[in-house]
Amino acid sequence: MTSLDAVTAWIANYRKAWESNDPRHIADLFAEDAAYFTEPYAKPWLGRAAIVEQWLKIKDDPGTTTFEWHPLIVTDDLAIIAAKTVYPDDTYSNLWILRLDNLGQARQFTEWWMKHPA
Known part of the structure; x- marks a missing residue:
């Protein structure tokens, strides 16, 4: 079940995991059978x-990004989020498709990311 409150909490926890790279923080985001x-x-x-393992292979160093987001659509079944991620040398626009379960964990998460021109 997706709601704006659930999406807001999930994204806050996603950023916590992004900044910590703690396997427990990453695992807590996703349902056991999730697809990323x-x-x-x-x-x-x-x-x-597998999500935790792959995340840690390509992790960002803590403190190297800023992140802004806003919801485009939130329904009972999904959320579509627009975001911007700024790295020291690059900026990306992001579009996320998020499907949460009744526990607030992602059962499906899809990233679309586009690098801004230099």
């Missing part, structure tokens, strides 16, 4: 353990 698509047509990371 790093790009819309990429093969997804399937299952909580």
Whole structure:
């Protein structure tokens, strides 16, 4: 069940995991059988353990990003989020598709990210 409150809490916890790279923080975000698509047509990371493992392979160093977001659509079934991530040398626009379960964990998460021109 998705709601604006659930989405806001999930994104706050996502940022906590992003900044800590703590496997427990990452795992808490996702349902046991979740699918994480790093790009819309990429093969997804399937299952909580695989998501944690793959996340840690490409993690960002804590304190290297800023992140702003706002919801575009929030329904009972999904949320679509627009965001901007700023790294020291690059900026990205993001579009996230998020489907939460009744516990507030992602059962499906898809990232669309576009690098801003230099």
